[in-house]
Amino acid sequence: MKKLSKTTKSSLITYGIVVFAYIFCEIFMRTGHMSSLLKGILVPLCVYVVLAVSLNLTVGILGELSLGHAGFMCVGAFASAVFSKCMMETITVPTLRFALALLVGVVCAGVCGVLIGIPVLRLRGDYLAIVTLAFGEIIKNLVNVIYLGVDSNGFHVSMKDAMSLQMEPDGLVIIKGAQGITGAPTDSNFTIGVVLVLITLVVVTNLVHSRTGRAIMAIRDNRIAAESIGINITKYKILAFSISAALAGAAGVLYAHNLSTLTALPKNFGYNMSIMILVFVVLGGIGSIRGSMIAAVVLTLLPELLRSLNEYRMLIYAVVLIATMIFTWSPSAIGFRERYSPAKLFHKREKGVQ
Amino acid sequence: MKKLLSLAMAGVLAFSVAACGSNDTPAASDSNAAPEAAEAEDAEAAAPAEGGVLKIGGIGPTTGGAAVYGLAVMNAANLAVDEINAAGGINGMKVEFQFEDDEHDAEKSVNAYNTLKDWGMQMLMGTVTSTPCTAVVAKSAGDNVFQLTPSGSAVESIAQPNAFRVCFSDPNQGAASAQYIGENKIATKVAVIYDSSDVYSTGIYETFAAEAANQGIEIVAAEAFTADSKTDFSVQLQKANEAGAELVFLPIYYTEASIILTQASTMNFDPKFFGCDGLDGLLAVENFDTALAEGVMLLTPFAADADDAATKSFVSAYQEKFGDIPNQFAADAYDAIYIIKAAAEKAGITADMSASDICEAMKTAMTEITVDGLTGAGITWSADGEPSKDPKAVVINNGAYTAM
Numbered sequence: 001m002k003k004l005s006k007t008t009k010s011s012l013i014t015y016g017i018v019v020f021a022y023i024f025c026e027i028f029m030r031t032g033h034m035s036s037l038l039k040g041i042l043v044p045l046c047v048y049v050v051l052a053v054s055l056n057l058t059v060g061i062l063g064e065l066s067l068g069h070a071g072f073m074c075v076g077a078f079a080s081a082v083f084s085k086c087m088m089e090t091i092t093v094p095t096l097r098f099a100l101a102l103l104v105g106v107v108c109a110g111v112c113g114v115l116i117g118i119p120v121l122r123l124r125g126d127y128l129a130i131v132t133l134a135f136g137e138i139i140k141n142l143v144n145v146i147y148l149g150v151d152s153n154g155f156h157v158s159m160k161d162a163m164s165l166q167m168e169p170d171g172l173v174i175i176k177g178a179q180g181i182t183g184a185p186t187d188s189n190f191t192i193g194v195v196l197v198l199i200t201l202v203v204v205t206n207l208v209h210s211r212t213g214r215a216i217m218a219i220r221d222n223r224i225a226a227e228s229i230g231i232n233i234t235k236y237k238i239l240a241f242s243i244s245a246a247l248a249g250a251a252g253v254l255y256a257h258n259l260s261t262l263t264a265l266p267k268n269f270g271y272n273m274s275i276m277i278l279v280f281v282v283l284g285g286i287g288s289i290r291g292s293m294i295a296a297v298v299l300t301l302l303p304e305l306l307r308s309l310n311e312y313r314m315l316i317y318a319v320v321l322i323a324t325m326i327f328t329w330s331p332s333a334i335g336f337r338e339r340y341s342p343a344k345l346f347h348k349r350e351k352g353v354q
Numbered sequence: 355m356k357k358l359l360s361l362a363m364a365g366v367l368a369f370s371v372a373a374c375g376s377n378d379t380p381a382a383s384d385s386n387a388a389p390e391a392a393e394a395e396d397a398e399a400a401a402p403a404e405g406g407v408l409k410i411g412g413i414g415p416t417t418g419g420a421a422v423y424g425l426a427v428m429n430a431a432n433l434a435v436d437e438i439n440a441a442g443g444i445n446g447m448k449v450e451f452q453f454e455d456d457e458h459d460a461e462k463s464v465n466a467y468n469t470l471k472d473w474g475m476q477m478l479m480g481t482v483t484s485t486p487c488t489a490v491v492a493k494s495a496g497d498n499v500f501q502l503t504p505s506g507s508a509v510e511s512i513a514q515p516n517a518f519r520v521c522f523s524d525p526n527q528g529a530a531s532a533q534y535i536g537e538n539k540i541a542t543k544v545a546v547i548y549d550s551s552d553v554y555s556t557g558i559y560e561t562f563a564a565e566a567a568n569q570g571i572e573i574v575a576a577e578a579f580t581a582d583s584k585t586d587f588s589v590q591l592q593k594a595n596e597a598g599a600e601l602v603f604l605p606i607y608y609t610e611a612s613i614i615l616t617q618a619s620t621m622n623f624d625p626k627f628f629g630c631d632g633l634d635g636l637l638a639v640e641n642f643d644t645a646l647a648e649g650v651m652l653l654t655p656f657a658a659d660a661d662d663a664a665t666k667s668f669v670s671a672y673q674e675k676f677g678d679i680p681n682q683f684a685a686d687a688y689d690a691i692y693i694i695k696a697a698a699e700k701a702g703i704t705a706d707m708s709a710s711d712i713c714e715a716m717k718t719a720m721t722e723i724t725v726d727g728l729t730g731a732g733i734t735w736s737a738d739g740e741p742s743k744d745p746k747a748v749v750i751n752n753g754a755y756t757a758m
Contacts, residue, residue, distance in 0.1 A: 036468035037468040137582075144550065161556070163564065176556075177550060178552055178556050183513075261460050261488040261510070265485070267457065267458065307455075
């Protein structure tokens with residue numbers, strides 16, 4: 001009973017942080033004390049938090065390395081943006097349109113996760129990392145060559161150029177190869193973003209604390225032992241991985257509906273982005289949901305807050321990154337923290353007084 | 355020993371944490387101080403002694419893969435602003451110019467735009483690259499801030515009424531290239547090598563292909579490459595050769611073009627080469643035998659070694675200040691600042707006007723002015739933001755650009 005309440009308490013604190021941050025931001029925004037920069041960055045912050053938390057499910061809870069998380073985000077982003085652009089006139093309520101787009105994005109990304117998981121998660125070792133790395137690059141390049149148009153005759157797809165779509169004059173080109181999707185409705189806002197973050201947190205924390213979550217963690221800790229007590233390894237691995245992929249797809253949906261352009265560049269959907277999300281997870285603490293949430297917020301805000309340093313800002317960013325890594329993970333730093341932690345110092349002093 | 359090491363490490367950490375803490379503070383207080391700064395600026399504008407300060411913001415990539423373009427724009431714009439301030443400013447107003455980095459990323463670009471808004475920007479000269487420009491234009495249209503992009507060439511980049519541009523649009527370049535080739539009967543069988551992962555390249559190619567049909571040009575081969583495979587073009591060249599191309603159209607940037615020219619010469623494939631403004635800079639590529647570029651034709655609005663006085667003084671001033679030869683992006687940015695000056699003078703902008711009022715006045719003024727710049731003479735604008743100027747074709751002769 002005691003243990004259960006401890007986990008519940010922990011998840012409640014995590015939700016509390018999000019809700020508190022939301023109320024805090026809303027108050028600042030309503031009273032006009034928030035700079036435009038912060039206002040503009042709120043939705044991206046939600047995107048990165050969702051990404052970090054969802055990747056933590058794969059890396060921290062399932063114990064598999066995924067280097068293609070941006071690929072799932074890309075699938076979610078493009079699937080939902082295509083949907084929204086087609087439905088722009090049919091569905092005029094932005095929230096409803098976004099909810100349906102979210103469903104489309106999540107399902108598409110989740111299906112990709114299952115398709116990749118079925119063959120790869122049966123293997124042992126680092127194969128998932130290699131395959132997801134390839135998946136991310138393939139998706140990015142595929143999206144860059146696809147031309148998709150819609151007219152009265154239905155959809156037209158081409159891998160060559162916009163002219164070979166051979167559309168009627170009334171046709172609308174939705175994906176224009178490397179130029180991506182332009183003019184999809186910008187339906188996302190901070191409230192939707194926070195709701196999405198909360199949904200992600202509820203899904204992940206409840207999964208972790210459930211029977212399924214314990215099975216997944218048992219696989220992570222000792223595969224053979226887990227197998228010996230009758231846990232279906234592949235099933236649980238695919239389950240966790242596809243949920244992680246689907247949540248990344250949700251982040252992609254939010255991303256796609258934040259700006260009026262969507263292109264698959266190496267910068268936003270490539271390998272670098274996947275590594276960036278992994279950095280959030282590692283820095284926040286592998287397996288710690290709250291940690292990856294905070295790390296995502298701090299590391300996204302940092303380069304923007306350092307703008308006043310001009311060209312030194314990326315240098316400082318890198319230094320801060322390394323310093324934080326050392327501070328959180330190096331054994332001597334951990335030892336130092338334990339020896340001089342405030343709680344312990346207080347405790348010692350108390351003893352001294354006695 | 356271990357204790358000493360950990361102590362030293364802790365010292366370093368404490369220092370670095372303190373350092374970033376102190377770096378954070380001004381940034382944080384900056385954002386809080388934004389309204390006060392605006393007030394202070396109002397007070398300054400109200401002071402009758404001077405015409406006040408006009409704040410122009412700029413956005414472009416100064417780090418990352420496209421940094422070359424962003425830096426060129428930033429430098430040239432600073433050069434133009436300094437010149438204008440030295441000559442007494444715009445209508446007596448001093449110009450303050452601030453440039454923000456967007457890393458060629460739409461999301462970062464919007465962040466940069468918001469940062470500039472907090473700074474009190476009244477007009478925007480940017481963004482440098484097309485995709486971020488499209489994202490920023492959507493935001494600036496919402497805020498009604500006047501925007502002039504020096505080099506955002508995609509059609510969507512200036513889709514909103516508040517946005518104008520200095521450079522040609524991609525379709526414009528593609529169609530102009532096809533017309534030029536067709537009208538001057540340079541070739542009838544054309545091969546195209548383009549970058550399918552690049553907006554600029556595909557944009558030009560598509561309109562080139564559409565216009566080529568009208569000009570009686572036959573596209574015998576259209577070979578694509580992507581950003582991930584831009585070091586070897588022998589396959590594309592082989593196909594162009596087998597298809598019997600008389601001319602190879604290269605709507606790409608100069609780095610890849612230099613490789614194509616080198617590889618074509620090693621395989622004894624000797625067609626004519628024709629490019630767009632992306633080829634500007636070809637002669638400056640390191641370790642590239644410029645003899646191979648002989649006879650290459652390109653449509654470009656600016657050539658750094660042109661003979662007119664304006665270009666000469668710009669190039670020498672730029673070179674003196676920043677140490678390298680300006681490219682076409684720099685020329686576009688330099689023009690952009692002077693275009694803003696011309697339109698602001700026409701519209702009678704004063705420093706105490708709000709960004710939205712300025713935008714309304716500038717929108718009308720832009721369609722009324724005629725500017726002689728480095729990138730064209732007698733440039734005029736239509737209400738949709740497109741410039742109207744003649745494309746200039748140059749050919750490389752004896753290692754220098756000469757007008758055709």
